[in-house]
Each structure stands twice: as C-alpha cells, then as structure tokens.
Amino acid sequence: MKNKITLLAVLFISACIIAKAQTLVPNANMELWTDHGAYDDPNSWATPNSATAIFSTYEVFQDSVTVNSGQYAARLENKNIVLFGTVPGAMGTGIIDVINQTFGGGFPLSDSLVSAFTGYYKYSPVGSDTAFMYALLFHWNSAMNKRDTVGVATYLGGAAANYTFFGVPFVILIPGEAPDSAMVIVSAAYNVGAAQPGSTLWIDDIDFTNNVGISHVENAVLNLYPNPANESLKITLPQELHAQTIIVSNVAGSMVKEIRVLSSEININTVPFAQGTYVMFVKNTEGNIVASGKFEVKH
Secondary structure (H helix, E strand, O other), rough: OOOHHHHHHHHHOOEOOOOOOOOOOOOOOOOOOEEEOOOOOEEEEOOOOOHHHOOOOOEEEEOOOOOOOOOOEEEEEEEOOOOOOOEEEEEOOOOOEEEEEEOOOOOOOOOOOOOOOEEEHHHHHHHOOOEEEEEEEEEEEOOOOOOEEEEOOOOOOOOOOEEEEEEEOOOOOOOOOOOOOEEEEEEEEOOHHHOOOOEEEEEEEEEOOOOOOHHHHHHHOEEEOOOOOOOOOOOOOHHOHHHEEEEEEEEOOOEEEEEEEOOEEEEEEEEOOOOOOEEEEEEEOOOOOOEEEEEEEOO
C-alpha cells in the first residue's frame, strides 16, 4: 500500500492528458463539489481522497469559511497514515484510476494565447514545506502521435496568513506551437517525498490570462510606455475595461505592487523595482483579470 500512495503523489507530476472539459481552467473558483458521503471532491479535479478513504483519512476539503471569493475554496492538508507515511494534500485537473494506479488530467484550450497562470492562496506550512502551484500547456504532435509540453508555469509559495495573489508567466518550451490543452496541479508540499503532516494550503480563483506579452496587449487594450522603463511607467486604460486594480508581479509569480485605479492614466514609480521582467494584471470591478502583459525595467 505504501507504493500505491507514493505513486499517486508522483503521478500528479507525470500525468498525461485525457480529460474533456472547458475552455479555461475548469471549476477554477472551487464553487462546484461532489458529495461522496464521507468526503467531498471538487468537480473536474482529482484528489487522493478516494484512495485514502479506507483509512478514514482525507486530504482535500470543501471550505466555506476561509475563501477568497464566492462560497467555497479548496483546503489541502498533508496527512500522515500510520505505517504508510505522509500523503500530500494535492489535486489536479483530471481523473485518478485507483485500480491501475494511473492519473490522467487536463482540459482542452480554445484560446491558444494564454500567457500566465494566476490564482489566490493561503498557506500554513510545517517545517520546510513549500506550497506548489503548477500549470502545463500541451500541443498535439500528430506526426509523433503524442502530446508535446510547450509551456510551463511554476509557483512556489511560502507561508501566507491571508489570501495572497500569485501570477507567473508561462515559460514557452517550444516556440511557435500553439497549445491546445492544459493541466493544473496544486499541492500543500512541493517535495512530496518529504511532505510534513499538517501543512495546509487553501486555493481559490485559479485562472489563465489570455494575452501574450506587451506587444499584443498594447494592440489589444493597453498603452504602456516607455518599455523598457527606468524611473516610471505610464499606463492608459480604456474605459471599457472597467479597471479597478493593477497588480504587478515578478517573473517568479510574487506580487510586488498593487495599485488602485482612480483614473484612466496610471503612473507607476519603477525606481524601487530591481532590473528585470515584470508581469502586469488588470482586474475589473468584478475582480476578473481583463488584461495582462509584460514589461522590462532597466536602470
């Protein structure tokens, strides 16, 4: 049984895509759950709950108290099973086949211009545990009759007492190959082999943004200049965006600045920013990301 538990954890990382779903992350706001009697599972996501139910132990829970928005969030907890070790609180888009010890997950993408992986998390780690949020983009290779991984976005989160925004751009592994499907994995432990019992991760409002960098954003909805920026960056926001908040993150996904939108023209002081690439997300009055892009800071 120990090998089975370990394999289930590993298979979250090495999954193949088999699921049928929606155009963006399915059940991204964690509002839809299925009641299995002793436990609940988020719709369109696979969890270890069904495998560990024989021990009356569960790792993923519906949470109606600690939420970022809406009625529910997902709470993931690392649990120790006597004689078998620690099972990470983890979930991924797709289906777990417990009998054959396989995991398949993913969802088709109708919009190939996704550029960043975003969401909100709260995290209470034990010991050296780190939260793990992972997204993959795939393209079907008809010549080889297999799926190629064309993009990856990884975020490692430390302790967060309140819901914290993360936004990390996809690293494109095969330029020019438009993704047609994707997969998302979240876990209360990055190193599943050393997961600490009790580490708890709350996750809510996961999303993909669908702009591909600053040139695309400028043509579509935004006007930013100068780029690269030295001391300041000016942003012009069209009224139809109904922009309320601008979030700036570094390429590791950590938020470095949040700006309340009070007019259609925003000036960001970039003097305190370290040189490098940053990702910008524009949220509207309903809290949805309506535009995104990248810019450089060079001093």
